[in-house]
Amino acid sequence: MSVDPERHAMKMAKKKASRDKIMATKTDEKGLIIVHTGKGKGKSSAAFGMIFRCIAHDMKCAVVQFIKGGMSTGERDMILDKFSDTCSFYTMGEGFTWETQDRTRDTEMAQAAWEKAKELIRDESNKMVLLDEINIALRYDYLDINEVVQFLAEEKPHMTHVVLTGRNAKEDLIEIADLVTEMELIKHPFRSGVKAQIGVEF
């Protein structure tokens, strides 16, 4: 803690000036295509955090869960119980694909989820639409990446934010996205024998 306060103040003033200058150039507003991918935790949680932000601001929003096994039953129950006026919520998937082992059924469900997603995105009263774990459905080709990318590029209303989560996001999706975050796993308690726990994983 032996930093000279005056030097610190000068350094910080410089930082602030440079930051203010940068921020002044950011004037555009538009609906973003946001992707959370990577092997780390927090992809869905961070997306739900944004949904809660919208709810807090009374902005209409919607969630489609492509894979039920996302396990965020806590958030779902809270939204259904308390905020269903602001946020519509659809769980279309039926657990992880290795739980069902039926490709035809999984494909049908992913397609149904995508139909619902398109309907919600086209409805301009929704300011944000979260497609939770859609990357899993894309990865196994339950959904056609070209169709998804084309729809987002051509039919998404200008001011609507669409958030897509799940590991292994396809390159074509990253290409058209505005904001992409990769959650990288640095350390995980499963490795030392700790199980999934309430409040943390579900």
Added chain:
Amino acid sequence: MSVDPERHAMKMAKKKASRDKIMATKTDEKGLIIVHTGKGKGKSSAAFGMIFRCIAHDMKCAVVQFIKGGMSTGERDMILDKFSDTCSFYTMGEGFTWETQDRTRDTEMAQAAWEKAKELIRDESNKMVLLDEINIALRYDYLDINEVVQFLAEEKPHMTHVVLTGRNAKEDLIEIADLVTEMELIKHPFRSGVKAQIGVEF
């Protein structure tokens, strides 16, 4: 979409068997030290997602914001308005340090936030305590990393989860953490002139 359904089912059955086997070895339960760091977005949002999970499960929890400029005023207002019985919320910081440029004052505030954090963590009725943006305070040495690490290692109740967010997490903190995720920035709309928007950034 030309994958053979039978081959797919076999592959998935194998995946499920191997996953079930791994999960069966995860039997331990304990309070985790969780760190969200990196330059990408979603560090605080994912942490707030976990706080909302706790609230949804009626688990008592608490938030200390070390830097007010985290800007998640939406979440804060929602928690204060609707969930203050379950989650206590303290905003101790006064905006980013380059906004204040007063090292002595910032240090005092970080210290006060840390005193509050210790009190909340020691209270075993809190199942999760979020120290939002504490890594910023640690980075500028407003707080002593050794003191924080020693407290977490020695005084954190066994079943309490503590979540610490902010970029540039110190090595010593990562060392003692159970679960570390680095949010990596792949693409950001600020780069193309888009400003911070309601529901996404705040």
